[in-house]
Amino acid sequence: MSSEKSVLDLKKGEWAFIKSLDELDLTCRLMTMGVLPKAKVQMVRKSPFGGAIYLKINESGVAVRNEEAKHIILEQ
Amino acid sequence: MTDTNRKAVALVGNPNAGKSSIFNQLTGLRQQTANFPGVTVEKKIGVAILDKGTKVDIIDLPGCYSLYPNSKDEKVVLEILTDKNNPDYPDLIVYVADINHLERHLLLATQLHDLGHHMILVINMIDTLQEEVIPDYKALEKRFNMPVVAVSSKTGDHIQDLKSEIKKALTSSPSLERKPFYLLNIIENKTAQLVAGILETNNLYLANIIGHHFKWMPHLTAAQRINIAAEVKHQGFEDIRFQIQETMSRFNDIQPLTVRVLKNTKANDTADLTDKIDGVLTNRVAGPLIFFALMMLMFQAVFSWAQYPMEWIETGFASAGNWVRYVFGQGYFSDLIVDGILAGLSGVLVFIPQITILFLLISVLEESGYMSRAVFMFDNVMQRFGLNGRSMVALISSGACAVPAIMSTRTISNWKERIITIMVAPLISCSARLPVYALLVAFVVPQTSIWGVFNAQGLVFMGLYLLGIISSLITAYVFSLFIKSDSRSHLMIELPQYKPPIWKNVFYNVKEKVWAFIWNAGKIIMLISILLWFLASFGPAKTMEAASERAQLEAVNLSLSDDDKDNLEASYKLEASYAGILGKSIEPVIRPLGFDWKIGIALITSFAAREVFVGTMATIYSVGSTEDELSIKEKMMVEKRPDTGAMVYTPITALSLLVFYVFAMQCMSTLAVTKKETGSWKWAMVQLTYLSALAYLSSLFIYQVFG
Known part of the structure; x- marks a missing residue:
């Protein structure tokens, strides 16, 4: 699993496509916010006090905690 | 306002889809806020006049993402839309989707479609599109087999068309020929058939949804619940995995459909603007600084902008009092009106300008989309105190009033974080404390400036607010050590595009809240003022x-x-009167805090609502003196202790009283809403007890150490 990249590995401004979501409890909720496999995700910035990141998914903004973001797996 | 014969139309949609604006467009001033019976969520009901003689009730349901709820708000929507016997079950759903987020917003629409609801699909915010390409709404109409209306809730474009579609839909029977978006898998299908038998419904998707949520759904009988549980277990019905499969499958249908509908339509480049603004507003350094600057500005605005209208109101009441005395002459009747009712009312109504400004600014912050940025920025900090980033919204709105603040915690899905937010929300100084602070602060420091820049009284004011904020964080931390968590805590929050506030929405919002303040506070104050006047004017004859x-x-x-x-x-x-007897009876308890029996009377009367304090002081000092021209403040300034001849309102006594009001839980409405939101008196009592203890001990400390 360690070879897989998650959204957390993106640097500020970088983008990638989502491959999958690997945590059952979070998946439904993330999907309703537009975090879907094949969607384009961009890392906008980290929150001022850390702990959360600002993502752009198909042009809409979503904030997630690092804990949640690490389950958003990216296409290689 | 609601009429049982009128048809009910429910507005449903994701958060930020512009539902409230459509609600305001449809109903105008014919709206009111009520609570869902048995449930604790606020609902807005209004009446829309479709054309001459046709009126319908419009219910604005809370924003909801899907039929798999993550918060209390969403559960309410599900409860209403899956139970035909629910008093709020609508005759028609008007589903609102934002054209800029069509894919996401259609998820819930497809679920409601499959539930078989009579529906109209509204595509909102068409004003944000560039005009070259017109979306293919017919494709949507065809797939959903229901009317589609494209509107702009901002400009009001095509709202009239929506009205006529609503009318048409209500007079015709729905076309139930529907091609489901989601086909149940084998296990789901089998389970749903059995559940459908238990519920006596023939909609399999409805049965499937109930199969997921039967554990908490209030409208099911115990027998139904047991039977469904048995079937679900027996068939190997998998909760989360099936939910994910269903959601995926729906998006697989929706994605190509939205591509077909939107073709090459482009939105105006507001997204770029949002990026630029957020580059500053959520910046690592500038973000928090701007946030605090905004809060200071808000604070400043409340005090400086409100000054003139407040003076007008005071002058108005003074001349009304003179007029009453002139017309009715001296006597008990004039005394009752002037010393009782007018004195009490003016003490509170004078704060309408400040409260209006406060609600206005908070409403603008919410409407513009800034609130969710505050949530994002401070989530990590809030977590350290056992709170959630979303608690920021509640704590900021608590600056206006704890009641809507506590209601706004419904978006926090984790129970522990939610309950802690509810517990500490009353510590943030609300607008009802303003009158008390404003009256007493003059006794602590004179109206001078420090270093020529800061107003001394302003600094004390700010200190009181800070005291509330800091103690709310400390208290939250202490609570977090004792309360167990029942589920994981989430952030996952939308950061919508910035938009200029729609002033109509802001206006209705502020109007509703200010009116609620005038009406609720006014009612209590009238009653208490009259009662108090009697108690203060009469006593045992001897x-x-x-x-x-x-x-x-x-x-x-x-x-x-x-x-x-x-x-x-x-x-x-006054001392010999019934009110005097009452105040004297609690004097031994409050004496160590530096309070005399007159303050005691005010503490008793302001137990129900803290703003009554000022009204009470006004009434007591009006009855206890013959000079009408002096303001309460001036009367209190010259008040002396009868035994020692010392001033009653020394700086330390005033400070002790101020700190008492920072902490004390003197608000029936807050206790009632805590009870409702937490489902038991237990938490309301915890709140009352810890806040009262905090108030008493802090005042005791101040008076004993510094006095």
Whole structure:
């Protein structure tokens, strides 16, 4: 699993496509916010006090905690 | 306002889809806020006039992402839309989707479609599109097999068309020929058939949804619940995995559909603007600084902008009092009106300008989309105190009033974080404390400036607010050590595009809240003022006479002027009155805090609502003196202790009283809403107890150490 990249590995401004979501409890909720496999995700910035990141998914903004973001797996 | 014969139309949609704007467009001023019966969520109901003679009820349901709820708000929507016997079950759903987020917003629409609801699909925010390509709404109409109306809730474009579609839909029977978006898998299908049998429904998707949520759904009977549980277990029905499969499958249908509908439509480049603004507003350094600057600005605005209208109101009440005395002459009737009702009312109504400004600014922050940025920025900090980033919204709105603030915690899905937010929300100084602070702060420091820049009284004010904020964080931390968590805590929050606030929405929002303040506070204050006037003007006949005689005697001995004699008599009589007896009875308890029996009376009367304090002081000092021209403040300034002749309102006494009001839980409405939101009196009592103890001990500390 360690070879897989998650959204957390993106640097500020970088983008990638989502491959999958690997945590059952979070998946439904993330999907309703537009975090879907094949969607384009961009890392906008980290929150001022850390702990959360600002993502752009198909042009809409979503904030997630690092804990949640690490389950958003990216296409290689 | 609601009429049982009128048809009910429910507005449903994701958060930020513009539902409230459509609600305001449809209903205008014909709206009110009520609570869902049995549930704790606020609902907005209004009446829309479709054309001459056709009126319908419009219910604005809370924003909801899907039929798999993550918060209390969403559960309410599900409860209403899956239970035909629910009093709020609509005759028609008007589903609102934002054209800029069509894919995401259609998820819930497809679920409601499959539930078989009579529906109209509204595509909102068409004003944000560039005009070259017109979306293919027919494709949507065809797939959903229901009317589609494209509107702009901002400009009001095509709202009239929506009205006629609503009318048409309500007079025709729905086309139920529907091609489901989601086909149940084998296990789901089998389970749903059995559940459908238990529920006596023939909609399999409905049965499937109930199969997921039967554990908490209130409308099911115990027998139904047991039977469904057995079937679900027996068939190997998998909760989360099936939910994910269904959601994926729906998006697989929706994605190509939205591509077909939107073709090459482009939105105006507001997204770029949002990026630029957020580059500054959520910046690592500038973000928090701007946030605090905004809060300071808000604070400043409340005090400086409100000054003139407040003076007008005060002058207005003073002349009304003179007019009453002029028309009705001296006597009990004039006394009751002027010293009782007018004194009490003006003490509170004078704060309408400040409260309006506060609600206005908070409403603008919410409407513009800034609130969710505050949530994002401070989530990590809030977590350290056992709270959620979303608690920021509640704590900021608590600056206006704890009641809507506590209601706004419904978006926090984790119970522990939610309950802690509810517990500490009353510590943030609300608008009802303003009157009390404003009256007392003058006794702590004079109206001078420090280093020529800061207003001394302003600094004390700010100190009181800070005291509330800091203690709310400390208290939250302490609570977090004792309360167990029942589920994982989430952030996952939308950061919508910035948009200029729609002033119509802001106006309705502020109007509703200010009116609720005037009406609720006004009602209590009228009642208490009248009661208090009686209690303060009358007493046991013997002691009242004795007080009168004593005053006469002393006046002769001290050879006082007539005016001074009258004042002395009035104050002795007040002491002998029923209110005096009441205040004296609690004096031993509050004496260590530096309070006398007159303050005691005010503490008792303001137990139900803290803003009553000022009204009570006004009434007490009006009854206890004959000078109408002096303001309450001036009367309190000259108040002396009868035994020692020392001033009653020394800086330390005033400070002790101020700190008491920072902490004390003197608000029935807050206790009631806590009870409702937490489902039991337990938490309301915890709140009352810990806040009262905190208030008493802090005041005791201040008066004993510094006094």
